[in-house]
Amino acid sequence: MSESCKYHLVCGMEVHAELKTNSKMFCGCKNDPFGAEKPNSHTCPVCLGMPGALPVANKKAIEWTIKLGLALNCKINLFSKFDRKNYFYPDLPKAYQISQYDIPFCYEGVIETSHGPIRITRIHLEEDTGKLLHKEIKGEDVSLIDYNRSSVPLIEIVTEPDIKSPEQAEEYGRALRDIIRYLDIGNCDMEQGGMRLEANISLQENGKEGLPNYKTEVKNINSFKFAKQAIEFEMERQEEILEEGNIPKQETRGWDAKKSVTFSQRTKEDAEDYRYFPDPDLPPIRFTTEQIEKIRKDIPKLPHVLVKEWKENYGVEERYSSILFNSPSEAKWLEELFVLSKKEGLKANKLVGAMVNKNVKYNFTDKVESVINEFKKLNKTDDVSDDDLIKIIDNVIKANADTVARYKAGEKQLINFFFGQTMKALGKKVDGGLLRKLLTQQLDK
Amino acid sequence: MLNKITKQQVHHVAKLANIPIDDSEAEKLATGFRETLETITDLQSVDVSGVEPTHQVTGMENILREDKVDDSRTFTQEQALANAKQTHQGFFVVPRLIKK
Numbered sequence: 402m403s404e405s406c407k408y409h410l411v412c413g414m415e416v417h418a419e420l421k422t423n424s425k426m427f428c429g430c431k432n433d434p435f436g437a438e439k440p441n442s443h444t445c446p447v448c449l450g451m452p453g454a455l456p457v458a459n460k461k462a463i464e465w466t467i468k469l470g471l472a473l474n475c476k477i478n479l480f481s482k483f484d485r486k487n488y489f490y491p492d493l494p495k496a497y498q499i500s501q502y503d504i505p506f507c508y509e510g511v512i513e514t515s516h517g518p519i520r521i522t523r524i525h526l527e528e529d530t531g532k533l534l535h536k537e538i539k540g541e542d543v544s545l546i547d548y549n550r551s552s553v554p555l556i557e558i559v560t561e562p563d564i565k566s567p568e569q570a571e572e573y574g575r576a577l578r579d580i581i582r583y584l585d586i587g588n589c590d591m592e593q594g595g596m597r598l599e600a601n602i603s604l605q606e607n608g609k610e611g612l613p614n615y616k617t618e619v620k621n622i623n624s625f626k627f628a629k630q631a632i633e634f635e636m637e638r639q640e641e642i643l644e645e646g647n648i649p650k651q652e653t654r655g656w657d658a659k660k661s662v663t664f665s666q667r668t669k670e671d672a673e674d675y676r677y678f679p680d681p682d683l684p685p686i687r688f689t690t691e692q693i694e695k696i697r698k699d700i701p702k703l704p705h706v707l708v709k710e711w712k713e714n715y716g717v718e719e720r721y722s723s724i725l726f727n728s729p730s731e732a733k734w735l736e737e738l739f740v741l742s743k744k745e746g747l748k749a750n751k752l753v754g755a756m757v758n759k760n761v762k763y764n765f766t767d768k769v770e771s772v773i774n775e776f777k778k779l780n781k782t783d784d785v786s787d788d789d790l791i792k793i794i795d796n797v798i799k800a801n802a803d804t805v806a807r808y809k810a811g812e813k814q815l816i817n818f819f820f821g822q823t824m825k826a827l828g829k830k831v832d833g834g835l836l837r838k839l840l841t842q843q844l845d846k
Numbered sequence: 847m848l849n850k851i852t853k854q855q856v857h858h859v860a861k862l863a864n865i866p867i868d869d870s871e872a873e874k875l876a877t878g879f880r881e882t883l884e885t886i887t888d889l890q891s892v893d894v895s896g897v898e899p900t901h902q903v904t905g906m907e908n909i910l911r912e913d914k915v916d917d918s919r920t921f922t923q924e925q926a927l928a929n930a931k932q933t934h935q936g937f938f939v940v941p942r943l944i945k946k
């Protein structure tokens with residue numbers, strides 16, 4: 402979209418993510434559709450939708466949904482239930498998906514991005530569908546179905562239309578994935594469909610309040626980069642339509658990653674009619690405030706909070722700390738390391754710098770003491786008096802008269818040559834800053 | 847409103863239920879729908895102002911299971927596919943769903 406554009410983006414996102422429980426959402430089948438040795442090998446009467454089979458909800462999946470909600474500053478519905486979303490499509494053998502309609506587990510949260518906050522409308526829990534493959538077999542166009550994924554717990558995170566740029570959409574997706582992974586509740590493997598993105602996109606004229614009178618929904622986006630590109634593409638496409646005095650069609654569009662375009666999939670005329678109603682097979686769920694508080698206590702401090710705290714308490718720069726850890730246990734180890742380095746009078750930022758630059762080798766299984774010792778060794782300097790040092794420097798200068806002449810003529814970078822020669826002659830480790838100072842002093846004499 | 851059950855609405859409901867019907871059937875069903883809805887409308891006359899809305903009648907709550915794999919009910923691939931009309935290399939087969 403052009404710089405001088407008279408429209409701005411109005412965008413909300415819907416993100417689906419599979420939870421990595423051991424068993425499925427409503428039955429005891431193994432939740433491992435990607436690791437299954439063959440198709441349709443992790444199924445039972447419940448997840449194949451056989452008549453009379455009775456679903457029973459997975460407690461851990463519900464607790465994890467609430468855990469994510471709390472981490473995203475959501476309010477929690479103490480009373481909740483599951484509903485049936487009815488539609489005929491072979492990826493769902495029951496002809497309905499168990500989902501949540503009007504009482505999701507979590508609502509009204511917020512997530513921070515560098516472009517501003519994005520409000521979370523709701524987080525609900527549902528079951529994933531079977532996986533479809535479209536193929537030609539013996540000249541016949543068919544779809545193949547694998548129900549190993551049927552009834553895998555799936556959360557849907559819906560935002561308010563607060564996303565103001567394609568970049569913010571990308572950042573939001575990544576932030577959400579990082580939090581889900583950090584909470585250790587989902588793998589969010591995009592390539593395997595463990596996390597799927599949808600964006601509701603429209604443009605509003607600058608200066609106009611409220612939401613535009615249309616929106617397009619782009620579905621099945623399987624990377625954060627594609628989300629950004631799809632939004633960029635839609636902004637341009639919609640701007641053209643608006644500029645012609647028309648309103649873009651209310652429709653569902655797909656993303657073609659090969660051509661980097663969106664394409665029309667379904668228009669409003671055949672919009673879904675899901676006829677939601679409470680699932681009579683699944684009694685409602687009621688939590689107490691105490692139970693919710695117990696889940697809240699289990700939530701580790703999130704990375705962005707730690708990064709901020711470490712900066713304040715130990716002077717550790719974000720460029721180091723943000724790339725050092727991927728799990729709460731690794732964060733805990735780092736915290737211990739910082740406490741000890743402070744006690745030892747060491748600069749934690751120098752230490753992590755050395756760790757990031759691999760000058761100090763470390764493992765999260767190491768004792769923090771050994772890492773501190775490793776760092777001390779690196780910075781250890783031998784005692785050499787200034788006089789002795791100057792003697793050696795003068796020898797080096799004498800032995801390299803030609804180079805000294807070039808240095809004096811302006812090739813100041815030759816200081817590094819003298820530095821190296823002096824170090825070699827010295828055979829000991831000295832403070833580099835001091836050596837450089839003395840070298841300059843003697844050379845400039 | 848009840849007198850206005852149209853053939854289009856019947857077709858819509860039939861489509862949602864995945865039941866193929868023709869026009870004459872739709873006509874007949876429209877009449878049937880009207881009668882059914884009129885009967886149900888009788889319920890509207892019941893005074894429910896003092897009754898709490900409910901989602902279910904068993905009175906049960908929090909019927910949940912622990913997150914444990916229960917192999918005892920898992921089908922083998924052969925069992926899972928036993929009633930399928932058509933299969934291919936361990937998959938269920940249906941007519942192609944997405945246009946090429």
Ligand SMILES: [Zn+2]
Nearest residue numbers: 428430445448
């Ligand atoms: Zn199952």
